[in-house]
Amino acid sequence: MATLDDVAAPKAKRKLTGYWLILPGALWLAVFFVIPFYSLISTSLFDPKGSVLTGYDMTWHFSNYVDAIDQYKGQIWRSLWYAGVATALCLVIGYVLAYAIAFKAGRWKNLMLVLVIAPFFTSFLLRTLSWKLILADDGFVVDALQTVHLLGDDGRLLATPFAVIAGLTYNFLPFMVLPLYASLEKIDIRLIEASSDLYASPLRGFLKVTLPLSMPGVVAGTLLTFIPAAGDYVNAQLLGSPNTRMVGNTIQSLFTTQGDYAAAGALSVTLMIIIVGAVLMYVRTAGTEDLV
Amino acid sequence: MAGLDRRTVLKGVGGVAALGASAGMLTLFDTPDREQDPTTCVADDVSDTDKRLVYSNWPEYIDEDDGDYVSTKTQFERDTGIKVAYTADVNDNNEFFAKVSNQLGSCSSSKRDLFSLTDWMAARMIQVGWIQKLDAANVPNLHANIIDSLKAPEWDPKREYSAPWQSGLTGIAYNKSKVGEIKSFKELLTRKDLKGRISLLTEMRDTMGFLLMVNGGDPEKFSDDEWQNAIDLLKKARSDGQVRSFTGNEYVQDLASGNVVACEAWSGDIANAGDDNLVWIPPEEGIMIWADNMIVPNLATHQGNAEKWIDYYYQPEVAAKLADYNSYICPVKGAQEAMEKVNPDNVENELIFPTEKTLSETHRFMALDESTMRTYEGDFADVTSS
Numbered sequence: 001m002a003t004l005d006d007v008a009a010p011k012a013k014r015k016l017t018g019y020w021l022i023l024p025g026a027l028w029l030a031v032f033f034v035i036p037f038y039s040l041i042s043t044s045l046f047d048p049k050g051s052v053l054t055g056y057d058m059t060w061h062f063s064n065y066v067d068a069i070d071q072y073k074g075q076i077w078r079s080l081w082y083a084g085v086a087t088a089l090c091l092v093i094g095y096v097l098a099y100a101i102a103f104k105a106g107r108w109k110n111l112m113l114v115l116v117i118a119p120f121f122t123s124f125l126l127r128t129l130s131w132k133l134i135l136a137d138d139g140f141v142v143d144a145l146q147t148v149h150l151l152g153d154d155g156r157l158l159a160t161p162f163a164v165i166a167g168l169t170y171n172f173l174p175f176m177v178l179p180l181y182a183s184l185e186k187i188d189i190r191l192i193e194a195s196s197d198l199y200a201s202p203l204r205g206f207l208k209v210t211l212p213l214s215m216p217g218v219v220a221g222t223l224l225t226f227i228p229a230a231g232d233y234v235n236a237q238l239l240g241s242p243n244t245r246m247v248g249n250t251i252q253s254l255f256t257t258q259g260d261y262a263a264a265g266a267l268s269v270t271l272m273i274i275i276v277g278a279v280l281m282y283v284r285t286a287g288t289e290d291l292v
Numbered sequence: 293m294a295g296l297d298r299r300t301v302l303k304g305v306g307g308v309a310a311l312g313a314s315a316g317m318l319t320l321f322d323t324p325d326r327e328q329d330p331t332t333c334v335a336d337d338v339s340d341t342d343k344r345l346v347y348s349n350w351p352e353y354i355d356e357d358d359g360d361y362v363s364t365k366t367q368f369e370r371d372t373g374i375k376v377a378y379t380a381d382v383n384d385n386n387e388f389f390a391k392v393s394n395q396l397g398s399c400s401s402s403k404r405d406l407f408s409l410t411d412w413m414a415a416r417m418i419q420v421g422w423i424q425k426l427d428a429a430n431v432p433n434l435h436a437n438i439i440d441s442l443k444a445p446e447w448d449p450k451r452e453y454s455a456p457w458q459s460g461l462t463g464i465a466y467n468k469s470k471v472g473e474i475k476s477f478k479e480l481l482t483r484k485d486l487k488g489r490i491s492l493l494t495e496m497r498d499t500m501g502f503l504l505m506v507n508g509g510d511p512e513k514f515s516d517d518e519w520q521n522a523i524d525l526l527k528k529a530r531s532d533g534q535v536r537s538f539t540g541n542e543y544v545q546d547l548a549s550g551n552v553v554a555c556e557a558w559s560g561d562i563a564n565a566g567d568d569n570l571v572w573i574p575p576e577e578g579i580m581i582w583a584d585n586m587i588v589p590n591l592a593t594h595q596g597n598a599e600k601w602i603d604y605y606y607q608p609e610v611a612a613k614l615a616d617y618n619s620y621i622c623p624v625k626g627a628q629e630a631m632e633k634v635n636p637d638n639v640e641n642e643l644i645f646p647t648e649k650t651l652s653e654t655h656r657f658m659a660l661d662e663s664t665m666r667t668y669e670g671d672f673a674d675v676t677s678s
Contacts, residue, residue: 038314038317038318038320038321039321041318042317042318042319042320042321042322043321045318046322046323050323051662051666052323052326052393052397053325053326053327053397053416053420053662054325054326054327055322055323055324055325055326056322056323057322058318058319058321058322071674133549136549136550136551137489137550137551138549138550138551154487156488158551159488159536159537159551241488241533241535241536241537242530242535242536242537242538242675242676242677243530243531243533245677249677250677252677253673253677254673255390256386256387256390257384257386257387257390257494257669257673257677258386258666258669258670258673259390259393259666260670261323
């Protein structure tokens, strides 16, 4: 019997090691995800008759959802639309950029990567505010576009959907470039060479070899861009007008200025469900096998 | 029980238990009643030993040292030895309310000794017991010198809790180098050449006061129908693309940079801006009037210093100096005479010392009970910020 115990003890210990290693991550998730998640669900079911001053009670008030969706469906659509366009733009710009860095940059590779990350050294808010200066009605960009008659005399960029989408594209581009770069960089260059040895045109080689091999980067990049862009409210706030408000602005206003926690909670949960649903569908279609 | 093995049953039981626990957890997040009792939610006043004062005010609201010019604040610090941490972090009443409501609503410190909020918000905070009473013996100047029109608001009839910092008018400002003369609020909302180049304030009472007046109503007394019509008018201006933004005090920057050529504006800001092209006018429909009030929150640790500050600014000479800088309505009697010495040009300035006639043409916004206020604020915010 004694021998059996001796063997069993280290084995049990080894079994536990895994759990100990999970502990920090699990704690993190519990404190910063699970508890806030419950709090949010609870908020979305508050009795809307409450107020910040008199307090809110959770009364399983499911119609908050119907009311919130009914009232703010415009903003939800607009968010998905803006985020979708921004993601598509990021994908096109980001792919070209990542491709250039991975295959064509040579000794400039590291410098270019640093340049992609460099904007993060300045605050997100400041960078967005500087766009406000660049795109201002009296700014040089608008002046130049007016001179070449791309914009009418009273045309403008700021406070239009263009500025909001441009801001989103700009702010989330690095989140697209980095995963794309990571998966392009891993591609064995000999596979591409082989495709041309087999008489594939450069375009055909790209479509049959490079693009499929970079799919994990495309999937990761689009997710990392689309998800935060759909919930972003800073760009719409600073670069947009009251007619370009996104759902993030609505939630922020409901929570802070209006103190309408019930509607804000219901809208947040709705947004979360829509995004998780969309992501699941996307990942199912695009595949996750190689997702880094 | 064929087909039900132990594992399935256990899983089922576990699932139900997890759901039950989840449902139970959901009830843990109710928010409490925020009402407090200012007589029990009090901190010890350390004013005598700790010579500091933390004050939050609106932007561009106080004179600053400039070369030989000694600002009123610096003078106060020299006279009393109290170091004032003055922060211009009140940009919008609702925003500031959101900033401090968790602390004040649960009787913990807002880390401020004094802040300035507009009448209705000050009234609301006093009503829910977040504000400390001032010691009348410590602010004799306040009670002796406050002007008659501000002496007894219905929400603080004896000025026991609050002291106006400045009062002001809301009207229209425009950049005359970029746009022709504007006379009425209606023009602001409808003129084609202003499309997408105007801004309105997120201050519901100011903006909606004007919209009610554009429709021929009276902001001091209106019906739900009139309210709805005014909201519809605002919605239309927004969906037509007439309104570029709804702002707090930051409208000054957009006006200065030329993104906005005309806007709803507070009287003193434009005079302060120091740009001759910017003019402020009272719209034909009428003018809105308001006051920002200094109030001491619960658990402020330097109430004594705050009272010294209030009393200091209620001396006519100091008040005249302040008003000369920020061009808002001076709440202090005798300041007009004192202005002779400070800046004779401003003695007759109607923005600082409005005549009885001007004051009779101003409008205040109807007092709202908490539930009507929530409805109206909600209607308004749905147009302005969502």
